[in-house]
Amino acid sequence: MAVRTFIEAIRTTLAQEMRRDPSIIVLGEDVGLKGGVFLATDGLQAEFGEARVIDTPLTESMIVGVSIGAAINGLRPVAEIQFADFIFPAFNQIQSQAARMRYRTNNAVGLPMVIRTPYGGGVHGALYHSQSVEAFFTHIPGIKVVVPSTPLDARGLLRSAIRDPDPVLFLEHKKLYRSVRGEVPDTDYVTPLGSAAITRAGTQVTVIAYGLMAHHALEAAARVAEEGISVEVIDLRTLRPLDTETVLNSVRKTGKCLIAYEDNRFGGYGAEIAALVAEEVFDYLDAPVTRIAGPDVPGVPYSHVLEDWFMVNPDKIAAGIRKLAAY
Amino acid sequence: MDVSANQPGDLAAPGEPGARWLGVAASAGLTRDDLLGLYRVMALGRALDERMWILNRSGRVAFVISGQGHEGAQAGITWALRPGEDWLAPYYRSITAVLRMGLTPREILLGSYARADDPSSGGRQMPNHYGHIGRKILSVSSPVASQVLHAVGIALAAKLRGTGEVVVTSTGEGSSNQGDVHEALNFAAIHRLPFVYVVENNGYAISVPSARELPVDDVAARAAAFGIPGVIVRGTDVVGCYVAAREAVRRARAGEGPTLIEAKVERLTAHSSDDQQTRYRSEEEIAAHRALDPLPAFRGQLRAAGVLTAEAEAAMAAEIGEAVEDATRFAEAAADPTLESASSWVFAEDWPGERPPAWGDGTGRD
Ligand SMILES: Cc1ncc(C[n+]2csc(CCOP(=O)(O)OP(=O)(O)O)c2C)c(N)n1
Ligand SMILES: [Mg+2]
Numbered sequence: 060m061a062v063r064t065f066i067e068a069i070r071t072t073l074a075q076e077m078r079r080d081p082s083i084i085v086l087g088e089d090v091g092l093k094g095g096v097f098l099a100t101d102g103l104q105a106e107f108g109e110a111r112v113i114d115t116p117l118t119e120s121m122i123v124g125v126s127i128g129a130a131i132n133g134l135r136p137v138a139e140i141q142f143a144d145f146i147f148p149a150f151n152q153i154q155s156q157a158a159r160m161r162y163r164t165n166n167a168v169g170l171p172m173v174i175r176t177p178y179g180g181g182v183h184g185a186l187y188h189s190q191s192v193e194a195f196f197t198h199i200p201g202i203k204v205v206v207p208s209t210p211l212d213a214r215g216l217l218r219s220a221i222r223d224p225d226p227v228l229f230l231e232h233k234k235l236y237r238s239v240r241g242e243v244p245d246t247d248y249v250t251p252l253g254s255a256a257i258t259r260a261g262t263q264v265t266v267i268a269y270g271l272m273a274h275h276a277l278e279a280a281a282r283v284a285e286e287g288i289s290v291e292v293i294d295l296r297t298l299r300p301l302d303t304e305t306v307l308n309s310v311r312k313t314g315k316c317l318i319a320y321e322d323n324r325f326g327g328y329g330a331e332i333a334a335l336v337a338e339e340v341f342d343y344l345d346a347p348v349t350r351i352a353g354p355d356v357p358g359v360p361y362s363h364v365l366e367d368w369f370m371v372n373p374d375k376i377a378a379g380i381r382k383l384a385a386y
Numbered sequence: 387m388d389v390s391a392n393q394p395g396d397l398a399a400p401g402e403p404g405a406r407w408l409g410v411a412a413s414a415g416l417t418r419d420d421l422l423g424l425y426r427v428m429a430l431g432r433a434l435d436e437r438m439w440i441l442n443r444s445g446r447v448a449f450v451i452s453g454q455g456h457e458g459a460q461a462g463i464t465w466a467l468r469p470g471e472d473w474l475a476p477y478y479r480s481i482t483a484v485l486r487m488g489l490t491p492r493e494i495l496l497g498s499y500a501r502a503d504d505p506s507s508g509g510r511q512m513p514n515h516y517g518h519i520g521r522k523i524l525s526v527s528s529p530v531a532s533q534v535l536h537a538v539g540i541a542l543a544a545k546l547r548g549t550g551e552v553v554v555t556s557t558g559e560g561s562s563n564q565g566d567v568h569e570a571l572n573f574a575a576i577h578r579l580p581f582v583y584v585v586e587n588n589g590y591a592i593s594v595p596s597a598r599e600l601p602v603d604d605v606a607a608r609a610a611a612f613g614i615p616g617v618i619v620r621g622t623d624v625v626g627c628y629v630a631a632r633e634a635v636r637r638a639r640a641g642e643g644p645t646l647i648e649a650k651v652e653r654l655t656a657h658s659s660d661d662q663q664t665r666y667r668s669e670e671e672i673a674a675h676r677a678l679d680p681l682p683a684f685r686g687q688l689r690a691a692g693v694l695t696a697e698a699e700a701a702m703a704a705e706i707g708e709a710v711e712d713a714t715r716f717a718e719a720a721a722d723p724t725l726e727s728a729s730s731w732v733f734a735e736d737w738p739g740e741r742p743p744a745w746g747d748g749t750g751r752d
């Protein structure tokens with residue numbers, strides 16, 4: 060079994076899937092000769108040619124809109140949006156078109172397509188290279204939203220996403236690309252969509268996270284364990300469709316729930332989890348459902364001082380856990 | 387398409403007889419002081435840009451995105467504007483253009499260092515995201531071409547309010563493909579707005595060569611679709627850039643509507659400090675493009691015409707060197723933004739509902 064970085068898992072899985080299925084194409088800005096600005100598609104054009112690995116013009120609406128058409132006519136596009144911050148010129152195509160095609164045709168037309176995009180802060184990317192965009196998209200019925208946090212899941216979930224009959228938004232936290240390594244089997248395993256993972260078992264507090272925060276949550280849990288607080292950590296992996304049972308079962312057990320997310324707090328994805336927990340397992344709760352999330356300023360600022368202030372980190376999550384445990 | 391109408395002849399060719407060249411510049415209305423001013427702003431843009439790379443490579447500033455190779459077009463075109471009175475909606479390569487419009491080296495490096503007094507954003511934006519509303523320099527935003535519609539809106543307001551202002555914006559050729567650009571030109575042309583759209587065509591959008599970005603050689607060809615002039619200039623031909631811009635600005639002020647100016651330039655650096663251009667550009671190509679550097683080209687013309695003497699050149703170099711040193715010292719010593727300022731100015735006033743939650747946000751400051 061090979062040890063790979065997160066980005067190697069993405070890259071090698073794209074190559075394996077393209078070898079397996081000739082209908083898969085990759086398209087996006089700089090994905091060909093350069094191999095993507097993060098090198099997630101490095102080597103693909105050399106292996107599969109310019110027809111299947113397309114350097115597109117700098118036009119995101121085109122990237123997604125053309126992918127929709129190609130999916131209608133027999134291809135499986137894997138589009139890359141260079142940074143999640145730049146997905147908004149394509150928002151109209153994603154939300155009004157891709158997400159509605161199956162419903163509006165009464166199941167006559169489905170769209171097997173993936174939109175991969177790097178998201179997230181902590182890399183000194185400032186207002187427009189740091190954003191967490193998941194809440195805009197998890198709000199939309201008809202598009203699946205996937206956020207792996209480990210190389211193992213990056214491969215397993217990307218496989219599932221590519222093989223899925225519906226559009227999938229695949230969010231890759233750019234800080235994980237090279238900082239996280241892990242064992243990635245060379246078997247044809249998949250990680251099913253819609254299934255969360257319990258990454259640490261515990262009894263007193265449930266911490267729910269995804270992406271970079273799934274790592275920070277584990278680190279926070281390890282810290283407070285030394286103080287005698289037992290934390291169960293859930294890595295959601297797929298935000299929509301959500302694995303509600305794993306979430307609810309854990310909270311039934313611990314009675315306390317904290318959701319950690321990097322996005323702005325107000326109306327963020329964690330609000331949906333909080334509402335779900337409050338509605339479904341209220342009788343089991345021993346404390347308010349709480350969130351540790353990014354502050355409500357429009358974007359992650361560039362200055363180190365301000366960026367550090369913005370980012371949710373293990374310290375902040377640990378502080379939230381302590382407060383909840385003491386409640 | 388109106389590709390050659392405003393070409394004042396081949397001014398860029400080295401060895402061009404100086405007197406004839408000076409005659410063309412003079413007939414364009416450029417005095418010796420103008421020519422020296424153009425050269426100075428280009429040389430300052432270059433020197434400051436080179437300083438940013440040094441600061442980046444020595445770990446002082448985390449990012450740089452460069453204007454090297456674009457100076458001639460930017461200087462020539464903005465020379466037709468009135469700093470402080472006309473508007474510029476720049477992009478991340480616009481260092482020479484913003485210097486011409488009144489941003490100072492100190493202010494630019496405050497941005498590179500993300501200091502509290504950075505006039506563009508108080509350290510909130512990445513370096514080279516220029517802006518200074520008091521000097522009518524619109525704030526740069528990273529999503530490319532997003533400013534083009536804003537520039538058209540500024541021009542609409544200028545027309546309705548009768549201010550006499552002209553609005554210039556620029557993007558790269560890759561960014562010119564965004565739908566917003568077509569929507570902007572369409573609206574500006576319908577309403578004959580005082581607007582000039584500059585495309586700084588350096589042949590690449592990061593790694594993607596223009597043949598993969600555009601089905602035609604010239605972005606200027608698209609002007610025809612909006613019934614406006616599309617003019618091509620070369621970035622090594624500073625006087626030609628000025629002449630084209632002067633005519634575009636005249637049209638704009640006269641209510642005749644927008645112009646598209648395409649400046650053929652070279653990107654003399656990698657896309658940014660995060661890019662390694664040898665992955666997609668050969669060493670030979672990079673070396674060949676160095677020969678199209680507008681700075682030595684213009685310097686050669688000025689020398690041949692007797693406008694730039696050796697003494698004047700040395701004095702200017704010393705003055706620019708000191709300005710860059712001064713800006714570096716100033717920005718290096720300036721203060722970072724404070725934590726207290728981090729959440730200010732989301733709105734004009736504070737709203738109780740926007741404050742951090744009573745339960746706490748994990749910072750220990752609750
Ligand atoms: C909407 C959007 N998509 C993608 C990017 C990432 N990006 C930044 S610059 C750039 C290339 C721009 O090329 P061009 O317009 O030719 O300008 P140049 O950098 O060559 O001057 C890309 C793809 C972005 N900033 N905004
Ligand atoms: Mg370009």
